[in-house]
Amino acid sequence: MSKIGMALVVREMNFNFGPVMIRNHFTIAVRSFFNSKGYSFINVAGLAVGLACTILIFLVVRHETSYDLSQSRxxxxxxxxxxxxxxxxxxxxxxxxxxxxxxxxxxxxxxxxxxxxxxxxxxxxxxxxxxxxxxxxxxxxxxxxxxxxxxxxxxxxxxxxxxxxxxxxxxxxxxxxxxxxxxxxxxxxxxxxxxxxxxxxxxxxxxxxxxxxxxxxxxxxxxxxxxxxxxxxxxxxxxxxxxxxxxxxxxxxxxxxxxxxxxxxxxxxxxxxxxxxxxxxxxxxxxxxxxxxxxxxxxTGNLGGRSANVGLLKTLSVIGALVLLIACFNFINLSTARAFKRAKEVGIRKAIGSSRKSLIYQFLTEAGLVTLFAGIVALVLSVLLLPVLAAALAIPLTLDDDLFTGSTALFTGFLLLLTTLLAGIYPALRLSGMAPIWALKSNSTVRAGQWFSMREGLVVVQFTVSLVLICCAMLIDRQLDFFRNADLGFNKSAVITVGLPDNKPEKLHTLREQLIRSAQIKDVSFSFNSASAESNWMQAMEYRQGPKVVQVKTQMKMGDSHYFDTYGIRMLAGEPLKDSDTTRNFRIIVNEVFLGRIGIDSPRAAIGQRVYYGDGNEFATIVGVVRNFHVNSLHQKIDPTIIQVVPNNFYQAGIKLQSENASAASIQAALADIEKAWMEAFPDQVFEYSFLDETLAQAYQSETRTARLIEAATILAVLIASMGLFGLATFTAEQRTKEIGVRKVLGASVGSVVALLSRDFLKPVVLAIVVASPIAWYLMDQWLQNFEFKISVSWWLFVAAGSLMSLIALATVSFQSLRAAMLDPVRSLRSE
Structure with missing residues (x-):
C-alpha cells in the first residue's frame, strides 16, 4: 500500500470517533432525515408509539412488582x-x-x-x-x-x-x-x-x-x-x-x-x-x-383490596415488546427498501476510501437520530396517556412519582439505545456491505430479491402479531359477553344492595316496613351477602349415615324467608325457609351440588336428612333443595351450599325493584325511598348502595382490563404494520414507475396494474394468517383454562380476523397502487 493510501486509512481510523467525524455523521443524518420526510414520519411515528407503549408498560410492571419490598423484615x-x-x-x-x-x-x-x-x-x-x-x-x-x-x-x-x-x-x-x-x-x-x-x-x-x-x-x-x-x-x-x-x-x-x-x-x-x-x-x-x-x-387475595394479575403483567410485557419490535421492523423494511437510492452514495464513499466501519457508524447515527425524535414524541405521549392508563387499570401512577424519576430515565435511555441497535444494525450492515462496483451501477436491483425476501419475512411477522392480537381481543370479548349473559341460576337484575350497620330485629323490622311501602320496591331480603359474592363463609359439614361419614366443605349463605324470592332462586323440593328457623337445631336449604357430595340423588329424598356442623353434635335438618346457582364468579366451580336463617349474621339488605327494566326516573324514585327508609331506621349512619349486577361485574375486572389493553395494543400493532406497508407500497410504486408506464402503453388497464402491485403485498398477509391462527388458538385455549365456565374457540373467529386483516392490508396497498396506476404513462416513461 502506498504511503498516501496508508495515510488516508490512518486518518480515517483516527477520525472515526473524533469530533469532526461525529459532527459529519450527524450533519449527514439530519440531511437524510429531512430529505425523506415521508419515510422519516412513518419511522418516527411507529417508533414513538412503540416506545411510549413500552415505557408505560414498564411503569405498570415496576409498580405492581414493588409491593411491600421496602419492609425491613x-x-x-x-x-x-x-x-x-x-x-x-x-x-x-x-x-x-x-x-x-x-x-x-x-x-x-x-x-x-x-x-x-x-x-x-x-x-x-x-x-x-x-x-x-x-x-x-x-x-x-x-x-x-x-x-x-x-x-x-x-x-x-x-x-x-x-x-x-x-x-x-x-x-x-x-x-x-x-x-x-x-x-x-x-x-x-x-x-x-x-x-x-x-x-x-x-x-x-x-x-x-x-x-x-x-x-x-x-x-x-x-x-x-x-x-x-x-x-x-x-x-x-x-x-x-x-x-x-x-x-x-x-x-x-x-x-x-x-x-x-x-x-x-x-x-x-x-x-x-x-x-x-x-x-x-x-x-x-x-x-x-x-x-x-x-x-x-x-x-393473591389480600386485605388491601387490589391484587396484581401475574398473567396480565406477563401479557403486558409481551405486548410492549411486540409493539416495539414491529415498529423496529418498519424501520428495517423502509431502510432496506430504499437501499438502491443510497447505492451511489455508498459506492462513492467507498471509492474515496470510506471503510465499512465508518459507513456503519453513519447509518447507526441516522437510526439514532430517528430514535431520538421518536423518544421525544414518546415522552409527550406518555405524559398524555399515563393518567388514562392509571385510571383504566386502577393503579396509582403519577407523573412525578413514576414517569419523571431516575429509574425511568435510565430505562428510557437503555430503551433508546436498544431500539437504535434493533432498528439500525441490520440496515447498517446491509447498506455498508454493498460492493462499490455494484453500488455505482445505475439503480441496479440485482440483489433486490434477497432484500425483498427479508422484507417479506418481516411483514409476515408484523401481520402475524397483529392477527394474534385481533383473535385474542375477539375471543376475550366473547368470553366477557358470556360472563354478562350467562345463566347464574338467580336473577341479578334490578337488585340494589345496602350494607346494614345494625342487625337488631327491631331495626330490620323498621327498615322493612318503610321499604315495602314504596311502589317502586317489590321485595326486601336481609342476608349475610348476595346470592353470588366474592366474600365467602366456608364451613365443614358432615353427613352421617351409620358408620359412613361424608365430610363436605360448604359455603354458608345466611338469609331470611324473602331470600329466594328477592334473588329469584328456584326451589326443586321441600319448603322455603321461615324467619322463625333460628333455633339451635337449624332448618336449612341445600343446593344440588351439596346433595351430590353426600350421595343423595333425588332432591325429595334429601328432605328430613340431618347434616352436622363439623365433627360436633350440633346438626341441621334439610327442609328444601334449590337449583344450583353460582355462589362465586364463573372462574370457579359451584360450591356445595347451605342457606339458613342466622339474623346475627345479616349484614346486607337486598332490595328487588318492581320493574327489571326500570327507567332512570323510577330508579331515582326508588333510591330516594330507600334512603328515606334507611334514615328512619339508622338516622346516624351513612347511606351507601350498589347495584348487584355492577358488583358482580367487578369480579371480571381483570379480564375486562385485559380485553381493553389487548384491543388498544391491537389498534397500535395494526396501525404500525399498516404504516409500514403503506411506506413499502409507496416505495415499490416509485421503483416500478417505468414498468407501469410500459404496461399502460401496451394496453394494461388500471385494474390490472392495481392487482399486479397489490398481489405481492397480499402474499405475506395470507402467510401471516396461516401462521397466526394456530398460535392464537393455543394462547386462547391456555387463557380459557383459568375459567371453570367458558366458551369454545370457534373456527370462524380466525376467518373473521384474517378477512379483517386482509381488507386492512388491501386498503393500505391499493391506495398507492391506484395512485401509481393513474399516472400519465408519458410522465412515467421520461428519462431519469
Missing part, C-alpha cells in the same frame, strides 16, 4: 394460608383459632400478627353521649363509611410504621383503642395532634385515638387507615369466636415473622401437628396450612 414475613387438598385451592384466610395456636405451638415464630377486616362501619369524630347532642348537631357532624382492621400490637413489630404520636408497644393493648394514619387524623379532626380524641363507630362504640402513624406508601398490601384493637371485637360482636376451627373467612388473616435462620420448609411438620391437635387426625388428608411469603401476597 421482608425475608422473614409470611402469611398463614389454608389449603383444601382435595380441591387443590388455597385460601388467604384461616381459622380464628390459628393465632393462639401458633403462639403456643410454633416456637420458630418471632411475631404472630392476626388481622381481621370489617367493612361498612360508620365512623364519626367525637363521642355522642345520649342526650348530649341535638339531632341537628348530629346531622352536622361529618360521618363516613369506612373499612376498619382489627389488630394488636404485634402488627407494629411485624411491619414498619413511622409513628407521629403514640407508643407502638401499647397503642392497641386495651379495648376501644384506635390508631389513625396522618391523613385520616386530618380527615376527621383537621390536625394530626389527636391523641385522646374519640371516634364513634356505628354510633354506639367510642374509640379512643391512641396513636397516629404516617400515611402508607402506594405500594403496600396493608393500606389501613383505621386500626382498632382486637380486644374491641368482643364488645361490638359478642358472638365472635376467637378460637374457632370449623369455619373461616378470608377477612381473617394471620401473619408470622419467623426467627432468623428459620426456613418455611422446616415447618411442615409443625403445621401438620396443628391440624391434628386442633382439627383431628382425620382432617390431614383434606387440610393443610402453608406459609406464603409477603412479597407474593400482592398477587
Amino acid at each position: 421482608l425475608e422473614r414475613i409470611y402469611r398463614v394460608e389454608t389449603e383444601n387438598i382435595k380441591e387443590g385451592h388455597t385460601y388467604p384466610g384461616t381459622y380464628t383459632g390459628m393465632a393462639q395456636a401458633l403462639r403456643t405451638d410454633l416456637p420458630e415464630a418471632e411475631v404472630i400478627a392476626p388481622l381481621m377486616q370489617r367493612g361498612g362501619k360508620t365512623m364519626a369524630a367525637g363521642a355522642l353521649p345520649a342526650g348530649s347532642y341535638s339531632q341537628e348537631k348530629k346531622n352536622q357532624r361529618p360521618a363516613f363509611r369506612e373499612s376498619v382492621v382489627f389488630a394488636d400490637n404485634a402488627l407494629f413489630r411485624a411491619l414498619d410504621y413511622t409513628w407521629v404520636a403514640g407508643n407502638p408497644a401499647h397503642a392497641l393493648s386495651q379495648p376501644n383503642a384506635i390508631v389513625l394514619t396522618r391523613a385520616y387524623a386530618k380527615k376527621y379532626f383537621g390536625t394530626a395532634d389527636v391523641l385522646g380524641n374519640t371516634i364513634r363507630m356505628d354510633n354506639k362504640q367510642d374509640l379512643t385515638v391512641t396513636g397516629v402513624v404516617e400515611d402508607y406508601p402506594a405500594t403496600t398490601s396493608f393500606p389501613f387507615n383505621m386500626l382498632v384493637s382486637f380486644a374491641t371485637v368482643k364488645q361490638i360482636d359478642p358472638g365472635f369466636e376467637d378460637n374457632k376451627w370449623n369455619g373461616w373467612n378470608d377477612n381473617f388473616q394471620v401473619f408470622v415473622v419467623l426467627k432468623k435462620g428459620v426456613a418455611p420448609e422446616q415447618l411442615t411438620g409443625r403445621f401438620e401437628s396443628v391440624v391434628v391437635k386442633y382439627m383431628g387426625k382425620e382432617a390431614l388428608p383434606d387440610k393443610r396450612f402453608k406459609l406464603n411469603h409477603l412479597a407474593e401476597i400482592h398477587y
